Each structure stands twice: as C-alpha cells, then as structure tokens.
Amino acid sequence: xxxxxxxxxxxxxxxxxxxxxxxxxxxxxxxxxxxxxxxxxxxxxxxxxxxxxxxxxxxxxxxxxxxxxxxxxxxxxxxxxxxxxxxxxxxxxxxxxxxxxxxxxxxxxxxxxxxxxxxxxxxxxxxxxxxxxxxxxxxxxxxxxxxxxxxxxxxxxxxxxxxxxxxxxxxxxxxxxxxxxxxxxxxxxxxxxxxxxxxxxxxxxxxxxxxxxxxxxxxxxxxxxxxxxxxxxxxxxxxxxxxxxxxxxxxxxxxxxxxxxxxxxxxxxxxxxxxxxxxxxxxxxxxxxxxxxxxxxxxxxxxxxxxxxxxxxxxxxxxxxxxxxxxxxxxxxxxxxxx
Ligand code: GLU
Numbered sequence: 001x002x003x004x005x006x007x008x009x010x011x012x013x014x015x016x017x018x019x020x021x022x023x024x025x026x027x028x029x030x031x032x033x034x035x036x037x038x039x040x041x042x043x044x045x046x047x048x049x050x051x052x053x054x055x056x057x058x059x060x061x062x063x064x065x066x067x068x069x070x071x072x073x074x075x076x077x078x079x080x081x082x083x084x085x086x087x088x089x090x091x092x093x094x095x096x097x098x099x100x101x102x103x104x105x106x107x108x109x110x111x112x113x114x115x116x117x118x119x120x121x122x123x124x125x126x127x128x129x130x131x132x133x134x135x136x137x138x139x140x141x142x143x144x145x146x147x148x149x150x151x152x153x154x155x156x157x158x159x160x161x162x163x164x165x166x167x168x169x170x171x172x173x174x175x176x177x178x179x180x181x182x183x184x185x186x187x188x189x190x191x192x193x194x195x196x197x198x199x200x201x202x203x204x205x206x207x208x209x210x211x212x213x214x215x216x217x218x219x220x221x222x223x224x225x226x227x228x229x230x231x232x233x234x235x236x237x238x239x240x241x242x243x244x245x246x247x248x249x250x251x252x253x254x255x256x257x258x259x260x261x262x263x264x265x266x267x268x269x270x271x272x273x274x275x276x277x278x279x280x281x282x283x284x285x286x287x288x289x290x291x292x293x294x295x296x297x298x299x300x301x302x303x304x305x306x307x308x309x310x311x312x313x314x315x316x317x318x319x320x321x322x323x324x325x326x327x328x329x330x331x332x333x334x335x336x337x338x339x
Pocket of ligand 1: 021053227232
C-alpha cells in the first residue's frame with residue numbers, strides 16, 4: 001500500500017478544528033481541550049476551523065452555539081473559518097451537511113463496506129449476555145458473525161429516502177489493529193473489531209452518527225490535526241478505518257488528559273459551577289482561568305494568570321501531563337477567591 005500522506009509530511013499548512021457540541025454550556029473540561037487545540041494549531045502557521053457539531057437536533061440547546069462561541073472569545077481564543085465569517089470549506093454546521101454524509105455512505109456502500117441492521121442496542125446486549133457464561137452484557141459491540149450474508153439491491157437508497165425506517169446502517173469493521181502515533185500518548189494501537197465491532201453510521205431514527213460525520217467533515221475540511229479529549233481515544237481506531245476508506249491521507253491525533261470531578265468522574269454538564277459562564281459570573285477572569293489550566297496541564301510551573309497567546313512560545317503537546325487532572329472543590333474555591 002502506498003504510504004499515507006500524514007499531517008506535516010507533505011509540507012502542507014496545518015488545519016485544525018474546534019468542534020464543540022452545542023448541547024450545554026462549556027465547562028472547564030471543554031475549555032481545557034479547546035484551549036489545547038487552539039494552542040497546537042496557533043503554534044504552527046495554520047488555519048483553525050470552528051465547526052458546530054449540532055447533528056442531534058433533539059439535544060441541541062437553542063442559542064447555545066452562539067453562547068459557546070462568545071465564551072471561547074471571552075477566554076481569548078479565535079479562529080479563521082466558521083458559519084458566520086465563512087470560509088472555503090463550509091457549511092460549518094453539521095446540521096447543514098447531510099448531503100455530504102449521504103454521499104459518503106454511497107461511496108462506502110459501493111466499496112461493499114456497509115450493511116443494514118434492524119437490531120437495537122437492547123437486542124445486542126441480550127445477544128451478548130446470552131453468549132457469555134458470566135451473563136455479562138457490558139460490552140455489547142456488534143460481532144461480525146451477525147452480519148447478513150447479502151443485502152437486497154437498493155437497500156441503502158430505501159433507508160436514505162425514508163422508505164425503510166426499520167434499519168440502521170453499519171460499517172463492516174476490519175479485524176485489524178489500527179496503529180497511530182498519538183502526539184500526547186505516543187504510539188497506540190487498537191482493533192475496533194474487538195471493541196465497538198461493526199458500528200452504526202446512520203441510526204434508525206435517520207440521524208447520521210457522530211462517527212461518520214466527524215470523519216467526513218475532517219476529511220472535507222482538510223483537517224490535518226485532531227486534538228481532543230482522551231474520552232474519544234476508543235473511537236479513533238474505527239474512525240481511522242473510515243479515513244482509510246474515504247481518503248488517501250490521515251490526520252495526526254492528540255488525545256488530551258481529562259479533567260475529573262471530586263468523585264473521579266470526567267467533568268460534565270452535571271458538575272454545576274464549573275461552566276465558563278458560572279466561573280465568569282463568580283468574578284473569575286479569563287486570565288486566571290487560563291493560568292490555572294496552564295498550571296494544571298503542565299504547560300507552566302505555576303498557575304499565574306496569563307492570556308492564551310502567552311502560552312504559544314515553546315508550546316508542545318509532548319509537555320502535557322500524562323495523567324488526568326482532579327478539579328477539587330478546594331482548587332475552584334481558591335480560583336474564585338483570588339480572581
Ligand atoms: N463534538 C465533540 C465534543 O464536543 C468533539 C468531537 C471530536 O473532537 O472528535 O466532544
């Protein structure tokens with residue numbers, strides 16, 4: 001196989017992306033990941049794309065996309081292309097990119113990589129637990145042995161037109177270890193056939209899956225570096241198989257340490273008070289917040305207040321701490337107190 005064009009190797013300008021989902025206010029964990037994606041791209045002479053991942057209309061909060069953008073501007077981040085300033089790779093809202101996802105599905109189908117599936121998650125969990133002696137249904141990936149032997153001609157078009165509402169579309173995942181050199185974690189390999197199995201690309205309720213949309217968008221928007229939280233590390237091998245099926249290049253990958261709450265769980269919308277909006281209301285300045293993040297992430301020896309641009313000199317993802325970061329109530333109280 002010809003060597004793949006990897007980011008940076010062909011001397012092409014870097015293109016990175018900020019890709020928040022407008023499903024709730026940004027919290028400290030989102031801010032850490034977006035700050036690092038910004039630093040990584042801005043420390044090279046590249047272009048930063050802002051993509052709104054609003055695929056799942058039922059979970060999108062009205063007005064949240066604008067609110068998130070204002071929060072990031074307050075933090076001191078900027079970008080070059082989005083749905084308001086424009087750019088040559090739009091539209092930048094996933095909700096407007098459905099035809100591109102359909103075109104990608106047709107290409108994958110022409111390559112024999114797709115099949116229809118009427119099983120629900122619950123069906124799969126039942127099959128998994130029936131097949132395991134321990135009755136353990138925790139890992140209910142789609143096993144290759146359930147694939148249909150053949151699919152009726154025209155099956156994909158019937159799904160895409162809405163005529164068939166009983167089937168989702170799944171990818172035939174290859175039983176192969178996918179290796180990549182993560183810019184934070186170092187060399188990493190995963191076999192998606194042993195994890196997710198044949199994952200869904202279009203759901204029965206007609207939503208395109210995140211896994212499909214993110215790869216199609218990153219390919220078509222010319223993205224050369226994907227910088228995101230380590231919670232998505234388990235998706236990368238499957239996404240790499242999609243990259244290989246749809247493109248002759250692949251991006252560089254960086255999976256970032258996560259911010260954990262007092263109970264050791266990844267920060268989420270449920271951790272009230274740690275949203276950028278509430279920290280701002282509590283009087284925390286963006287400089288204090290960025291300084292605290294820089295100290296916690298290992299970018300600076302202390303948590304002294306600073307602007308994102310002050311972190312650009314000598315920035316390297318390789319300098320990041322390798323462990324997840326506990327956000328204790330005490331640390332946050334201190335942040336609020338001294339701002
Ligand atoms: N929209 C996703 C999120 O907010 C990011 C997806 C990605 O970076 O691949 O977590």
